[in-house]
Every structure is written in C-alpha cells, then in structure tokens.
Amino acid sequence: MAEVTTSLSIGQVAERTGLSVHALRYYEHEGLLVNPVRRGPGGRRVYSQDDVDWLTVCIILRASGMPLPALRRYANLVRQGAGNEEERLTLMREHQAHVTTQIGKLAECLDLIRFKVGVYEDLLDPDSAGDHQCHAPIPSAPAQPTEIRIGYARVSGS
Amino acid sequence: MAEVTTSLSIGQVAERTGLSVHALRYYEHEGLLVNPVRRGPGGRRVYSQDDVDWLTVCIILRASGMPLPALRRYANLVRQGAGNEEERLTLMREHQAHVTTQIGKLAECLDLIRFKVGVYEDLLDPDSAGDHQCHAPIPSAPAQPTEIRIGYARVSGS
DNA sequence: GCTTGACCTAGAGCCGACTCTAGATCCTAG
DNA sequence: CTAGGATCTAGAGTCGGCTCTAGGTCAAGC
Numbered sequence: 001m002a003e004v005t006t007s008l009s010i011g012q013v014a015e016r017t018g019l020s021v022h023a024l025r026y027y028e029h030e031g032l033l034v035n036p037v038r039r040g041p042g043g044r045r046v047y048s049q050d051d052v053d054w055l056t057v058c059i060i061l062r063a064s065g066m067p068l069p070a071l072r073r074y075a076n077l078v079r080q081g082a083g084n085e086e087e088r089l090t091l092m093r094e095h096q097a098h099v100t101t102q103i104g105k106l107a108e109c110l111d112l113i114r115f116k117v118g119v120y121e122d123l124l125d126p127d128s129a130g131d132h133q134c135h136a137p138i139p140s141a142p143a144q145p146t147e148i149r150i151g152y153a154r155v156s157g158s
Numbered sequence: 159m160a161e162v163t164t165s166l167s168i169g170q171v172a173e174r175t176g177l178s179v180h181a182l183r184y185y186e187h188e189g190l191l192v193n194p195v196r197r198g199p200g201g202r203r204v205y206s207q208d209d210v211d212w213l214t215v216c217i218i219l220r221a222s223g224m225p226l227p228a229l230r231r232y233a234n235l236v237r238q239g240a241g242n243e244e245e246r247l248t249l250m251r252e253h254q255a256h257v258t259t260q261i262g263k264l265a266e267c268l269d270l271i272r273f274k275v276g277v278y279e280d281l282l283d284p285d286s287a288g289d290h291q292c293h294a295p296i297p298s299a300p301a302q303p304t305e306i307r308i309g310y311a312r313v314s315g316s
Numbered sequence: 317g318c319t320t321g322a323c324c325t326a327g328a329g330c331c332g333a334c335t336c337t338a339g340a341t342c343c344t345a346g
Numbered sequence: 347c348t349a350g351g352a353t354c355t356a357g358a359g360t361c362g363g364c365t366c367t368a369g370g371t372c373a374a375g376c
Contacts, residue, residue: 009352009353010352010353010354011352011353020334020335021352021353022334022335022336023333023334023335025354025355026333026334026335030333041342041343042341042342042343042353042354043341043342043353043354043355044342044352044353044354045353045354057270060266060267060270061267061271062333063263063267064263064264064267064268064271065264067332067333068332068333085278085281085282086278086282088274088278089275089278089279089282092271092274092275092278093275095271096268096271096272096275099264099267099268099271100268102264103261103264103265103268105221105222106222106223106257106260106261106264107261108218109218109219109221109222109257110222110254110257110258110261112215112218113219113222113250113253113254113257114254116246116250117247117250117251117254120243120244120246120247120250121247123243124243124244124247167322167323168322168323168324169322169323178364178365179322179323180364180365180366181363181364181365183324183325184363184364184365188363199372199373200323200324200371200372200373201323201324201325201371202322202323202324202372203323203324220363225362225363226362226363
C-alpha cells in the first residue's frame with residue numbers, strides 16, 4: 001500500500017498521454033483542466049492521476065471533434081462542482097448528437113468511396129466484375145444545400 | 159431534347175454545391191479540378207454538369223477528411239486519362255481505410271460520451287438509474303502511446 | 317450616361333490548434 | 347565547478363483551408 005498519490009512530471013504525462021509537453025502547457029493555459037496543475041519545487045508542474053484521467057477524457061472528446069471552447073465550458077462546469085449536472089448533460093448530449101451525425105456522414109461518404117473502389121477493381125480485373133451501387137449517388141448534385149460540415153457549427157453564412 | 163450542355167456561372171455552381179465562389183476559384187487554382195473551367199465572354203467561368211459532378215465528388219471526399227493534396231493527386235490521375243487505374247485504386251483504398259478507422263475511432267469515443275450522458279442522467283433522475291458500462295474506459299491511461307489523430311498522417315514527431 | 321450586381325485576379329487575412337523559440341531556472345552526475 | 351537535460355514563461359510561427367479585400371471589367375436596367 002505505497003504510492004498514495006501519483007506525481008508525474010510534465011514529461012511523464014506527455015509520454016503516457018501522447019500529448020506534447022507544449023500541448024499540455026497550452027491546455028492548462030487555455031483553462032481546459034479542471035484545476036490548474038499543482039506545482040512542485042522550482043515551480044514545476046506535478047500531475048496527479050486525476051489530472052491524467054481528465055486529460056484522457058479531453059483527448060477522447062478532442063478526437064471526436066469537440067472544439068477547445070466546448071471543452072473549456074465543460075471543464076468550467078466540472079470545476080464549479082456539483083449542481084450543474086443539467087448543463088453538463090446538455091453539453092454531452094449535444095456532442096453525442098454531433099458525433100453520431102458525423103459517423104453517419106462518414107458512412108455515407110464511405111458508400112461513394114466503396115463504389116469508386118469497386119469501379120476501379122472491375123476495370124483492372126473485368127472477369128470478376130460485379131455490379132456496384134452507390135446509394136448516395138454522384139449524379140445530380142444534392143437538392144439540399146449540401147451543408148457538409150466537418151467541424152461543429154456553421155460559423156458564418158457566406 | 160434541348161439543353162445538350164449545361165452551362166452554369168460560378169454563382170450558380172456555388173448555390174447548388176454549397177461551396178462559396180471563393181472556394182470554387184480556390185479549388186481551381188489549387189488544381190483540384192480535372193480540367194480548368196471553360197471560360198465564356200469576358201473571361202468568366204462557365205461550368206458544365208461534369209464540373210459540378212466532379213465537385214460533388216470532391217465535396218464528399220473532403221467531407222470524409224481527404225486533404226487537398228490527396229484530392230489534387232486524384233484529380234491529376236483522372237486528368238491523365240485511362241491507364242493509371244491502379245494508382246487511383248490505391249489512393250481510394252487508402253482513403254477508404256482512413257475513413258473506416260476514423261469511423262471506428264468515433265464509435266469508441268461515442269462509447270465514453272454515452273457513458274457520461276448516462277451518468278448525468280442518473281444523477282438527475284436517480285430512480286430510473288441503470289448501470290452503465292464504458293468499454294473504452296477512462297481509468298488507467300492507454301498503454302499504447304494513444305496515437306489519436308483526427309487528421310491523416312502524423313506529420314512530424316515531437 | 318449611370319448605377320447595380322455578378323464576375324475577374326492577386327494577394328492578404330483569419331481561425332483553430334498547436335508547435336517552436338528564446339532566454340532563464342533548476343537538478344543531477346561527473 | 348560545470349555540463350546536460352528537463353523544466354519554466356511569454357510570445358512568435360506554422361499549417362490547412364478557406365475567406366475577404368482591393369481594384370478592375372462587363373452587361374442589363376433605369
């Protein structure tokens with residue numbers, strides 16, 4: 001039963017999160033951490049396991065396309081402590097919706113990509129040609145104004 | 159049987175693709191189009207249906223995360239005409255793989271997000287609390303160096 | 317004849333998310 | 347004592363992908 005509190009240097013945290021030390025400092029500076037990292041002698045950052053856990057959450061949210069401002073809002077809510085669970089829920093649900101539709105869009109795109117792959121495969125090996133179908137067809141551009149956005153929200157209309 | 163060749167102004171193409179006129183000129187300038195757009199009187203761009211179709215493909219590839227350089231390579235291959243189908247196939251397969259793993263990653267992230275949503279839901283309505291499981295758990299940071307990249311390739315090691 | 321609006325080119329500016337640099341501090345090993 | 351390596355801060359630079367501006371041309375309508 002040793003090791004009551006893990007204490008990691010920024011370098012160690014960088015190693016095990018995959019974030020660069022620069023990014024770690026940047027994240028802290030941007031207020032993405034629930035609490036500003038503890039400092040050891042000489043003003044050096046000392047990370048706890050909690051910090052690493054939180055960073056892991058951050059990384060996953062980032063990887064799913066959550067922009068830093070949203071991450072900051074979330075961190076703020078968590079920092080304020082219990083009582084704002086509704087807001088957190090809203091934020092997470094919004095992100096969930098975002099990720100879900102993003103997956104849907106990617107799946108649609110994949111449909112075209114598979115179609116193209118099939119076409120080229122057939123061209124290169126015409127014997128075993130199957131007939132391919134692309135359900136999100138190229139012909140005739142989308143009637144809906146296309147609204148294909150990789151990011152979060154439409155920022156400004158053109 | 160009128161209308162043998164569609165001729166659209168850049169504004170019309172912008173409308174029906176959702177790209178801005180700026181983006182359209184930019185794409186052309188960047189060599190993303192199979193052939194440089196025809197010009198009408200006064201040097202104005204005149205788009206054909208083929209151009210629009212190609213742009214639609216571009217939009218889908220972009221929406222699935224293909225970077226402009228890859229799109230340019232693809233356009234170059236198509237421009238060169240028949241004979242390089244292998245290369246096109248390779249390019250498309252690579253992109254397919256990329257999109258597939260991206261969908262996988264997003265699904266993993268979604269797992270955590272759903273978990274969080276569940277936790278907050280329970281907190282706000284403890285009666286109907288279920289037990290939640292997050293299969294890509296927060297506890298204990300990933301042993302693998304995390305390599306969560308939203309974009310295409312690792313550009314430069316830190 | 318003049319205004320309006322869509323278009324043209326070349327190039328500057330912007331945004332998000334880092335990444336890198338400079339110059340200083342500190343700890344450890346030789 | 348000193349050299350090396352990890353850390354610190356503040357701020358500049360980078361990159362991708364557009365977006366915007368300036369300054370100019372052209373056709374149509376009043």
